[in-house]
Amino acid sequence: MDILIENGILIPMNIACHESTLYFKGYLGIENERISFISHDKKDADEFVALHSDCYRIDATGKIVMPGFINTHTHVAMALLRGISDDVPLMEWLEQHIWPVESKMEYRDVLVGARLGILEMLLGGTTAFVDMYPFEEAVAEAAEGVGIRAVVSPCLMDFKMEHFENDWQQIIKRFSNSRLVTIMMGPHAVYTLSEQNLQRSITLSKELGTGNHIHLSETAVEVENAHKKYGMTPTEYLEKAGLFKTPTLAAHCVVMSERDIEILSRHNVSVVHNPQSNMKLGSGIAPVKRFLDAGINVSIGTDGASSNNDLDMWEEMRTASLLQKAVTGDPSVIPAYTALQMATVNGAQAIGRKGELGVLSRGALADIQLVNIEKPHLYPHTNLISELVYSTHSSDVETVIVNGTIVVENRKCLSVDEREACLTAQRHIDNLLSK
Numbered sequence: 001m002d003i004l005i006e007n008g009i010l011i012p013m014n015i016a017c018h019e020s021t022l023y024f025k026g027y028l029g030i031e032n033e034r035i036s037f038i039s040h041d042k043k044d045a046d047e048f049v050a051l052h053s054d055c056y057r058i059d060a061t062g063k064i065v066m067p068g069f070i071n072t073h074t075h076v077a078m079a080l081l082r083g084i085s086d087d088v089p090l091m092e093w094l095e096q097h098i099w100p101v102e103s104k105m106e107y108r109d110v111l112v113g114a115r116l117g118i119l120e121m122l123l124g125g126t127t128a129f130v131d132m133y134p135f136e137e138a139v140a141e142a143a144e145g146v147g148i149r150a151v152v153s154p155c156l157m158d159f160k161m162e163h164f165e166n167d168w169q170q171i172i173k174r175f176s177n178s179r180l181v182t183i184m185m186g187p188h189a190v191y192t193l194s195e196q197n198l199q200r201s202i203t204l205s206k207e208l209g210t211g212n213h214i215h216l217s218e219t220a221v222e223v224e225n226a227h228k229k230y231g232m233t234p235t236e237y238l239e240k241a242g243l244f245k246t247p248t249l250a251a252h253c254v255v256m257s258e259r260d261i262e263i264l265s266r267h268n269v270s271v272v273h274n275p276q277s278n279m280k281l282g283s284g285i286a287p288v289k290r291f292l293d294a295g296i297n298v299s300i301g302t303d304g305a306s307s308n309n310d311l312d313m314w315e316e317m318r319t320a321s322l323l324q325k326a327v328t329g330d331p332s333v334i335p336a337y338t339a340l341q342m343a344t345v346n347g348a349q350a351i352g353r354k355g356e357l358g359v360l361s362r363g364a365l366a367d368i369q370l371v372n373i374e375k376p377h378l379y380p381h382t383n384l385i386s387e388l389v390y391s392t393h394s395s396d397v398e399t400v401i402v403n404g405t406i407v408v409e410n411r412k413c414l415s416v417d418e419r420e421a422c423l424t425a426q427r428h429i430d431n432l433l434s435k
């Protein structure tokens with residue numbers, strides 16, 4: 001279906017930061033899966049209608065039209081584990097609460113959890129996500145079924161290698177022609193992988209032409225243990241192992257030395273900042289300003305819903321901005337437009353799709369959200385960029401388009417019965433907790 005979006009305020013996100021030109025009132029046309037034009041001129045819209053007389057027209061009066069968010073680090077199926085353990089540090093949380101339940105989870109549980117998390121993300125304007133989990137085949141199935149773009153990373157951990165080998169092969173078999181699903185390797189972390197299994201990930205990613213998605217220096221304990229075991233930081237260890245010769249997405253990067261930052265910068269490693277998860281687990285605050293100063297591409301992720309406890313990119317973007325101001329004592333750090341870039345264009349760069357995702361431009365894939373700004377908490381309209389980052393809620397998102405298909409309209413997901421998805425998730429977690 002071809003789509004014309006009319007009279008909205010368009011934020012293309014491909015404009016360098018210059019206050020007066022960041023948005024304009026206009027029109028956007030979608031042909032199949034891509035944006036065919038974006039313009040302030042009504043003549044272009046008339047031309048589009050003349051060529052596509054049966055196009056679906058969306059009146060975006062009073063709405064912002066902007067790229068969907070790219071959540072670059074999550075474990076979407078953990079939506080199923082939301083609330084099962086709070087207020088404990090990372091290792092205790094994993095070893096005593098999360099891993100015991102996860103060890104009982106089967107394909108179907110992951111599918112149901114992923115569906116719930118995907119629904120939450122879509123309703124809040126997230127149109128793509130990067131995931132890591134066992135049973136990523138189920139996450140891919142859920143993503144394609146509901147209609148969201150996904151980069152799935154089958155998880156490599158020493159005690160789950162057999163599972164991993166089956167998972168990535170199944171994903172390639174079933175989803176290599178998918179319009180929505182792509183794959184990255186998911187070496188879990190330095191503390192869960194032997195050198196041999198890390199090398200397996202590197203070799204495989206080179207063979208398949210994928211990148212690697214890893215947890216890196218999330219806590220001080222992780223860094224201390226790497227020093228004890230290898231005599232170096234996790235970042236130094238991964239550089240030595242050759243991981244950074246493949247495109248790498250490093251999540252967290254909370255405890256980082258100057259040398260670590262220099263290494264990431266030199267190898268063009270993208271960092272995913274997950275401020276709320278780091279806060280909730282008491283892991284610390286990533287030195288995002290230093291990353292940006294070093295020219296590192298920084299994107300935003302929510303991490304899993306059980307350490308956040310939601311998948312809301314609006315909140316995550318705001319927290320990223322506010323937290324750096326607080327910790328550096330400098331309110332000019334991560335201004336609103338930078339935060340928006342981190343949630344859109346930087347996310348696209350992090351998954352190797354700069355120019356194709358995270359922007360509204362001719363030829364880009366049509367992953368778009370429409371945000372209703374006719375709300376008391378968003379008035380008066382003086383600076384729309386600041387309004388979006390500091391005042392907007394995920395519930396202000398009304399329409400979401402992924403790959404040229406409308407998946408959310410008037411705040412309702414068109415591809416999944418929301419109530420059913422919630423109740424099914426409840427049944428599955430009740431069952432897992434009673435085992």
Ligand SMILES: [Zn+2]
Nearest residue numbers: 215251303304
């Ligand atoms: Zn994570």
